[in-house]
Amino acid sequence: MPEEVFRPVYHPAGYDSGLRIALQDVRTGRWISMRDLLAETPTWAQWTQRTQVLAAVAAGSNVVEAWRTEEPRCVAALVMYTRVVVERTMRAHRDGHQRTHELWREAWESCQLAAHNSPADPVPWVCLLALAQLDKEQRLPEHRANPPGPLLFPGPWGLLAEADRRDPYNREAYHRMLQFVYARRAGGSLAEAVNFVQWVVSGAPEGSPLHVLPLYVHVERYREERGYEKALDLHWATEDAARDVDKALRLWFDHAERETSSLLDLNHLAHALWGALQFTEAARVFDALGPYFTPLPWAYRTSDANDRTQAEEMFLRARVRCLAGARGNRPGYDG
Numbered sequence: 001m002p003e004e005v006f007r008p009v010y011h012p013a014g015y016d017s018g019l020r021i022a023l024q025d026v027r028t029g030r031w032i033s034m035r036d037l038l039a040e041t042p043t044w045a046q047w048t049q050r051t052q053v054l055a056a057v058a059a060g061s062n063v064v065e066a067w068r069t070e071e072p073r074c075v076a077a078l079v080m081y082t083r084v085v086v087e088r089t090m091r092a093h094r095d096g097h098q099r100t101h102e103l104w105r106e107a108w109e110s111c112q113l114a115a116h117n118s119p120a121d122p123v124p125w126v127c128l129l130a131l132a133q134l135d136k137e138q139r140l141p142e143h144r145a146n147p148p149g150p151l152l153f154p155g156p157w158g159l160l161a162e163a164d165r166r167d168p169y170n171r172e173a174y175h176r177m178l179q180f181v182y183a184r185r186a187g188g189s190l191a192e193a194v195n196f197v198q199w200v201v202s203g204a205p206e207g208s209p210l211h212v213l214p215l216y217v218h219v220e221r222y223r224e225e226r227g228y229e230k231a232l233d234l235h236w237a238t239e240d241a242a243r244d245v246d247k248a249l250r251l252w253f254d255h256a257e258r259e260t261s262s263l264l265d266l267n268h269l270a271h272a273l274w275g276a277l278q279f280t281e282a283a284r285v286f287d288a289l290g291p292y293f294t295p296l297p298w299a300y301r302t303s304d305a306n307d308r309t310q311a312e313e314m315f316l317r318a319r320v321r322c323l324a325g326a327r328g329n330r331p332g333y334d335g
Helices: 017-027 032-039 044-058 063-070 075-095 100-117 123-132 157-166 171-183 189-203 209-222 228-235 239-255 263-275 279-289 308-329
Strands: none
Touching (some): 032 044, 032 075, 044 123, 063 075, 100 123, 157 171, 171 209, 209 228, 209 239, 239 263, 263 308, 279 308
C-alpha cells in the first residue's frame, strides 16, 4: 500500500478477531459472544487482557449486570463484573467524583468474592493492585508490605505475589504495580520506578512482555518536561536507554507472536527504536503492527497529548522515516 494513503487504525482488540466481535456486541448491549469468548480463552495472560479490554467498554452500560442476572452462578460473569466496577472506580477517582469511595468499597468486595470463587484466576488480584493506586498514603497494611529486595519500596507486594502465583510475570499485574509507584505520595517515585522495572526485567523470562516495561519509564521520565521532544531524542542515545531498547527487542519482540502481543508494547518499542535511530529494527516492529497504532506514546511528542490526530500524524512520520531508512539499509526491503 502506498505510504501516502496509509492510515493507521486504533482498535483495542487489535488482531484478536474474537475480541473484536465481542466488543461490537457489548456496545449494543449483548453479552453472549463475550461469555463464549471468555469460555474458550486458552491462557491466563489472554484472559487478563481480554477481560480488561471488555471491561473498558462494558463499564458504560449494564450489559455485565444483565449477564449476571441471567447466569447468577457463572464465575466468568462475576469476574467481569469485578473488572467493570473496578474500571468505574478508577474513572470516578480520575474525575474526582463524590461516589469514588462508595465505588471503591463495592469494587474491593467484588474482588474478594471473585478471588474466592475463582481461586486460580489472577484477575481479582490484578484488580486489587489497580485499586491500590487510590490509597496514595498507603493507609491499608496490604499496601505497605515490605519489599522483596533492596532499593524497592513498601507497597502491595503481597497482592503482586498472589497474581504472580497464578500467572507468573502477568503483564498487567506489573504495569499496575508501576502505576502504584507513580501514585505514591512518599516521593522519589521516578527513582523507585527505575529500580522496580530493573528488578522486574532481571528475573523476567525470555519472551516476556515485561522486558518492554523500562521503555514506559523512559517515556514517563520526560513526559512533563517542556521541550520534551528534544529531550527524548537525546535520551534514546544514552547508554541506559540503548541497553533497555536492545533487551526489549531481543528478549521480547524476537520471540513474540504478533496476534497476542500488546499493541501498546509494540508502539512503545517502535517509538524507542525510532528515537534511537535504529530504523531497520523499528521497521520490523512497524511491520508487526500492521494497520494498528495506539495514541501513546506518540501523543507525548505533540503539543497536545489529548489530541489523537496529532498522535497519529507523529506515528505516521516515524513510520515513514523508519521504513525509508530500512529500505536504504537493506536493498529490496519492501516494508
